[in-house]
Amino acid sequence: MLRAHLRRSLQNVALLSQRRSFAATTKLLNNASVNVAQTTSDEPGRSNKSLWGSTDRFTNELKFMQQIESLKAYRVMDHTGTVLDPEHDPNLPREEVLKCYKSMVLLHTMDGILYDAQRQGRISFYMTHYGEEAMIGTAAALKPEDVVFGQYREAFMLVYRGFTLDEFLNQCFSNELDYGKGRQMPVHYGSKKLNFQTISSPLGTQIPQASGAAYALKLSGANACTLCFFGEGAASEGDFHAGLNMAATLKCPTIFFCRNNGFAISTPSSEQYKGDGIASRGIGYGIDTIRVDGNDIWAIYNATKVAREIAVKEQRPVLIEAMTYRIGHHSTSDDSTKYRDRKEVEERAQFDNPITRLRRYIEAKNWWSPQEEEEYRKSVKKEILKAFSAAEKRKKPAIKHLFTDVYDDLTPNLVRQQNELNELIKKYPEYYNTDDFASS
């Protein structure tokens, strides 16, 4: 029932867009009363000739088009956690809802501790998720076999899928247990077993990759999709255009998920684009598109769930734009008070906080009490600190891993260079202290 409803509204968006683009069509048809075969955009093997050979593609009206009205964001519950239309409440069981809530609180707590740790110089870099914790709704709507491509502010996906605190902290401390062998900056997580492709810094590169991976899933007959996260700033990269256009033309089962949080470092979205956000572009690529309230976990959950159905069953891409607000600084290398009002940030954090919203929802169901809240926060903090000090004490990876994995095997030039470094380490032990590194 709900799915059907959501599908209808998605189709309405598509219909609306068609009406907009071809506003003159009906009029012309009425006037000229020509009988031409309708060519739908999905018709296979169509050529430009068949599209433009018929008179219904022309108008006497000289009219340039612009955005007519802004797409509205789909919302299930308001900022007080009240569900607006009960039919849209996904009504997940208590354990599932509490899993989401606890994951959000855990992420929030870990963000606080690791942000402070960077400030004390104990890790080199960090990026928080403040204000975007509701995105965990995507994780709840996916299946474990779905492959995730992220940008960098998507640790919620890993928390939900069961990445352990040790695994997070080992990566941030670049220690010998880090899966990435200490090679990448903190927060560049990856997990083969959780189907989470390793994060890289270059923005937008993961977008066409997610399309390609989705095409591969389609070919191999897997009942799975890819989900690709990116911010509204990254959507200005050429790879966004490439990735969406390729996914649409090659019918790739992928969900493009844009976190539109209003800022790309210091650049407000008003300096990022002039159109109606990112969602309006999806329609231009012929991709089913929806805009959602990014602080509403159930709106995100519902949209992702339907999107997954479209992607997997109908083998084509979907675009979701989640409207939110980046409450934290861009990263530990950024002081956002230099370009935006601290008061505005505080108001947003207070008035429309995704964690508070879900807490009110579970409190209203009598599934959660202030005591449980306090106890959980305490225990989770304790666990994080425990993992923190364990990770901090561990050795760095063995120095040989500077050279491994460039290729599947060491190439002759790398063998020579590794020997050269080993000789240097032997020759200048007072300069190259290796005590902190694991032995090979």
Added chain:
Amino acid sequence: MFCLKRAIKHSSAFKPLIARTYAATSKGIDGIQEGVAYSNLLKRDPDEAFRSPELAHMSANNSGTTKMNLFQAVNDAMSIALTTDDKAVVFGEDVSFGGVFRATSGLAEQFGRDRVFNTPLTEQGIAGFAIGMAAVGHTAIAEIQFADYIFPAFDQIVNEAAKFRYRSGNQFNVGGLTIRSPSSAVGHGGHYHSQSPEAFFTHCPGLKIVTPRSPIQAKGLLLASIRDRNPVIFFEPKILYRAAVEEVPVGDYELPLGKAEILKKGTDVTIVGYGSQIYALENAIQLAEKRLPGISCELIDLRTIMPWDVDTVVESVKKTGRLVIAHEAPKTGGVAAEVASTVMEHCFLNLEAPIQRVCGWDTPFPLAFEKFYVPSMVRCYDAIKTAMEY
């Protein structure tokens, strides 16, 4: 740039011009017939095809040969790759109807449009899409229509493909990725249908760069590249697509990556090149051995430009004491600089003359002046002479 690209690719003018410039030159200097059409390096006899130790085992298997030019050999390699690997796909701009150089002819019909398909016109998209397929274990054989247009994909290739395995601690890799691209001079390609961009990529750890000199080499090296567990860029000298014809083994075979091949043994000077430049070097050697009686040149085809076969080249120079390196790409920052400095490190006491680099000039690739730009037979001969007379 794409408009021109589109306009030129359908032009049938390439063929006669190739012939005019490279194949059919009348007996020029000292009666030497220049060009691939007269090359002694091509295997025109079926028995000859198996004469190299690398292919001897095929002869034992009673594998036959077929006369193929380079685009047909590339096509044959992809056909075998698609047959032997269910997860292999071939895609790029215009590959579905057979490709603008015919390298993918018949593949879509044979293997289906899901496995051999056109993409929208976006090089960064093609590279990113291929990386994504390889990242989940598929074999992606992507085509960039001309090497000149690989630069929009530079970020995906250098920052993503090359670092995929390293940055994930070997949790993920794109070993199934191969990017094929026609490269190098073609007689009248101007700025954007002539470039040899290999050196840009040799500076990037994580990539393998391969370029063949002939149909037999193209088939074996391409199959090895497709099956190698690292991302490989495979540059096909487009001037050889039709001009180079050999008896190519019909079976499934691979030639080793990272191994140079000594094409001619010699004792006085080592000559190193790759791709279509090999034929200019062959002619230069003929001229040198004619004009400087008694000298003997050793000719080496690098084949893999990254990681290149240092041992074979160093061993040769230790014997000859002299080195000439030639490539079409501009001199400054070119592959020859890397080879020269490495050989200098390893062979300092053996060198009897300064290492000679014969390269394209440090200019964009010019249209009307192509003959004066390329490291032709005469320029290569002059470098050999300089090395010998030093």
